[in-house]
Structure formats: C-alpha cells, structure tokens
Amino acid sequence: MRLTTKGRFAVTAMIDLGLRQSAGPVTLAAISQHQQISLSYLEQLFGKLRRNALVESTRGPGGGYTLARSPADITVAEINPHVIALRDEFCVPRDDKRFHVLHADGARFVRDTPRRYDVLLVDGYDYDGMPESLASQAFYDDCHQALSADGLMAVNLHIERWNLQPGVYTLDGQISQPDGLRYLARVERLAVVEVLPTEVRSAVIRVQVPPDAAAAGSHPIQFDVRSTGEDVSQVKEKAAFLIPR
Numbered sequence: 001m002r003l004t005t006k007g008r009f010a011v012t013a014m015i016d017l018g019l020r021q022s023a024g025p026v027t028l029a030a031i032s033q034h035q036q037i038s039l040s041y042l043e044q045l046f047g048k049l050r051r052n053a054l055v056e057s058t059r060g061p062g063g064g065y066t067l068a069r070s071p072a073d074i075t076v077a078e079i080n081p082h083v084i085a086l087r088d089e090f091c092v093p094r095d096d097k098r099f100h101v102l103h104a105d106g107a108r109f110v111r112d113t114p115r116r117y118d119v120l121l122v123d124g125y126d127y128d129g130m131p132e133s134l135a136s137q138a139f140y141d142d143c144h145q146a147l148s149a150d151g152l153m154a155v156n157l158h159i160e161r162w163n164l165q166p167g168v169y170t171l172d173g174q175i176s177q178p179d180g181l182r183y184l185a186r187v188e189r190l191a192v193v194e195v196l197p198t199e200v201r202s203a204v205i206r207v208q209v210p211p212d213a214a215a216a217g218s219h220p221i222q223f224d225v226r227s228t229g230e231d232v233s234q235v236k237e238k239a240a241f242l243i244p245r
Contacts, residue, residue: 009037010045011121015074017055018067019093025057025064034091076101077109079124107133111142118148123156140218140240153242218242 013031020026020034028046032039046065049055055065078084081103093099102109106124120143124134133139143153218240226234 006045009035009041010049013037013042013045014049014054014067016093017065018074019096019099021066024062025066027064030064036091074099077104077106078102079105105133107139107142110139110146113146115146116148116151117146118151120147120151120153121156122153125156135239137218137220137240140220140242144216144218144242147242155239 012035016031016034017026020030028039028042031037032042046055046057050057050065053068056068057063057065076099078101084101084103087101092101095101106122110120122134122143124130147153219242221239221241222236
C-alpha cells in the first residue's frame with residue numbers, strides 16, 4: 001500500500017498540526033511555511049478534513065485549526081544518524097512528550113516493542129531499494145503483532161529500476177495467488193498516466209480480500225505491474241497482505 005500525494009500531504013499537515021497546537025489553533029499559513037506545501041492546496045485538504053470531522057476550525061483573531069481528537073503519541077525509528085542530524089532541514093520538530101525520534105533499526109524496534117500501535121508507516125528505502133529486513137515475511141509478521149486490533153499499516157513500496165521513457169502509458173496489473181488466501185480480487189486496470197521528463201509518478205493499487213477468506217496474520221503477495229502498448233515494460237514487487245485479527 002502506498003499513500004497518494006494528497007494523502008501524504010494530509011498526514012504530514014495533521015502531524016504538524018498535532019505537534020504545534022498546544023499553544024492554540026494553528027494557521028494554514030504556518031503549516032504551509034513549515035512543510036513547504038502550497039497554501040491553496042492546504043485549504044482544499046483541510047476543507048475535506050473538516051467535513052470528515054478530523055480537524056476543527058476557529059475563526060477570528062488567533063483562529064486556525066486544531067485536531068478534532070487528541071493528538072497521537074508518535075515514535076519514529078531511524079537507523080541512519082546522519083538523517084536524524086538533518087531533522088532541521090526537513091522541518092522535523094524537537095522531541096517532546098508526544099513526538100520522539102529514536103536512533104534504532106526499524107525491524108528490530110517493531111520486533112521488540114511491547115506496545116501496540118494504531119498506525120504503522122513504513123518508509124524505509126534508499127538508492128539501493130528497500131532493505132531485505134523490511135521486506136521479509138518475518139518483518140510483516142512482527143508488524144502484525146505490533147498493531148492494535150483495529151490497527152492500520154501503510155507501506156511505501158519502492159520499485160527499483162523501472163524507468164519509463166517520457167510518454168503516455170496505460171498500466172495494468174495483477175497479484176499472484178498467495179498460499180493461504182482462497183480468493184484474491186484481481187487488480188483493476190490502472191489509470192492512464194503521462195510521464196514527463198525527470199518526473200516520478202505514483203500508481204495506486206487496491207487489493208480486496210473477502211471476509212473470512214484467510215486466517216489472521218500476514219500473507220506474502222507479489223504485485224505484477226506492466227505497461228501496455230508498443231513498448232511493454234514490466235516490474236514485480238513483493239509485499240504482504242495483513243488480515244486483521
């Protein structure tokens with residue numbers, strides 16, 4: 001599962017809001033400056049967030065936005081100390097009682113944590129792709145154990161060396177039939193995308209498994225995505241599907 005650009009910006013903005021609202025409502029202009037997100041884009045996002053009761057707005061002097069619910073306790077596990085040292089460059093707030101960054105191996109952290117989390121976000125890859133420790137069945141099993149009963153996990157899957165030349169492509173895909181799943185819905189045909197020079201595009205792949213189709217836990221799956229047309233290009237990416245307990 002990969003967050004869309006709009007979803008990623010919405011999550012980033014809400015985290016910023018939760019970390020800064022202790023002093024009062026936060027303006028969209030402040031979030032725009034902190035996160036380098038267009039103010040007009042934030043206005044559209046927060047309109048939808050407010051209609052879905054995720055944020056509340058206060059008008060007048062000193063007004064702005066606050067989270068509709070209590071802010072979360074956020075823990076970040078980062079293995080590279082040089083990345084942590086650059087937190088100011090990425091506008092990452094200082095540690096406090098609601099937010100803290102650990103210098104730790106993410107796979108070991110998930111394996112050893114006694115806590116249960118409502119949300120796990122996995123965004124662990126570099127120029128060489130996703131490390132093996134974050135792509136193994138054991139890692140996904142540990143993530144499943146670390147989630148609460150109604151927990152949600154989002155993974156930024158990195159597909160290495162799929163370089164499409166500039167042009168317009170129709171992407172199609174399917175998922176291999178994994179062991180333990182009696183039925184897995186075929187991936188719907190993906191939208192036509194236009195790739196511009198030096199551009200990075202994201203494609204959303206939606207997977208649905210009927211209730212009681214498999215036992216609770218993580219099940220290995222493999223995405224098979226390809227472009228159609230005269231110049232066919234194909235890529236495969238392994239992941240896992242989590243069945244709630």
